[in-house]
Amino acid sequence: MSGLRVVPAYRHGRERLYVCRTDGTTLAWYDREAGRVNLLGADDGDDVLRALRPFLTGPVTVGPPPVPTPAELARLTLHPDDDLAPNRPGEALLVALDRDPGPARRLRPDPRRRALAAEETVGRALEELEGAGWHTLHSVPLPGGDRIHHLVIGPGGLFTVHALYARRTRVLVADPMITLGRREAEPLLRRLRADADRASYALTAEVRPLLALAGPAEVTVTAQPRRVRILQDAELAGLARLGGVLKPADVEALHGMARDRNTWARL
Incomplete structure (x- = not known):
């Protein structure tokens, strides 16, 4: 998959990097503070990590978004x-x-x-x-x-x-x-x-x-x-x-x- 965009945003005082297709569809987001990449689709993991590679600041956990409390x-x-x-x-x-x-x-x-x-x-x-x-x-x-x-x-x-x-x-x-x-x-x-x-x-x-x-x-x-x-x-x-x-x-x-x-x- 090519053409993925990384878009920074802030939610609840925390920085997130969203990985999106060219049509705006979100595939994942990277929470730097938590060191976690949250995937919305399991099949997109490799492409998402390639797009995020320049932005990763250390080891990360990759998986689906946590269930809200x-x-x-x-x-x-x-x-x-x-x-x-x-x-x-x-x-x-x-x-x-x-x-x-x-x-x-x-x-x-x-x-x-x-x-x-x-x-x-x-x-x-x-x-x-x-x-x-x-x-x-x-x-x-x-x-x-x-x-x-x-x-x-x-x-x-x-x-x-x-x-x-x-x-x-x-x-x-x-x-x-x-x-x-x-x-x-x-x-x-x-x-x-x-x-x-x-x-x-x-x-x-x-x-x-x-x-x-x-x-x-x-x-x-x-x-x-x-x-x-x-x-x-x-x-x-x-x-x-x-x-x-x-x-x-x-x-x-x-x-x-x-x-x-x-x-x-x-x-």
């Missing part, structure tokens, strides 16, 4: 408007600031921008966990106008993560109260536990709350808070060392459920 099938049937996976860190705040940026000159900094800076800092740190088998969702909407800043799902379990701007500020933790500098204390940990409980109900799985402090000068904890893990943004990479709670298939299934907006609308 139930989680993958659910994702493929999810309407784009209901898919939370594309949300950026601080998505809700970005939309709110775009609609109403506020006055050009302010006597005090817009608190929304500080909150956005915290969510972006924490969100970037959590996304670094992807290579360790974790998934992160941002700005998960809850009924009543509330939202979960970040939801992380991985081998170490599920966490609702609340990002708190604390740049160069002393933080005092006295469960359930959080005090930033000289500001008035607020019962933030009570809210975090409530959000985790709501997520547990929605996903029918244990979800633990985590408070992520963005850039604090000092953190003082009077006593270990009940159920709530407290980390600075620079410490979030340590979550990658957690494991033994969820298998990869469970992680994918829970991620597929959590990314569906309708999962949260039922709360």
Whole structure:
């Protein structure tokens, strides 16, 4: 067979090289990251490998496409408007600031921008966990106008993560109260536990709350808070060392459920 074309494309953030006939019919695709050539027809293997030879970067497995898992099938049937996976860190705040940026000159900094800076800092740190088998969702909407800043799902379990701007500020933790500098204390940990409980109900799985402090000068904890893990943004990479709670298939299934907006609308 001659005249085969190799066409690069990206699907779900991964590069694929498609091998096509001149009429556009796809015969196979090469997934570099997985090191696999997926053949749609067993009789075309030799011709496909000849066409791909200049592009192969190492040993490859050749065979039919893998059967999609139930989680993958659910994702493929999810309407784009209901898919939370594309949300950026601080998505809700970005939309709110775009609609109403506020006055050009302010006597005090817009608190929304500080909150956005915290969510972006924490969100970037959590996304670094992807290579360790974790998934992160941002700005998960809850009924009543509330939202979960970040939801992380991985081998170490599920966490609702609340990002708190604390740049160069002393933080005092006295469960359930959080005090930033000289500001008035607020019962933030009570809210975090409530959000985790709501997520547990929605996903029918244990979800633990985590408070992520963005850039604090000092953190003082009077006593270990009940159920709530407290980390600075620079410490979030340590979550990658957690494991033994969820298998990869469970992680994918829970991620597929959590990314569906309708999962949260039922709360």
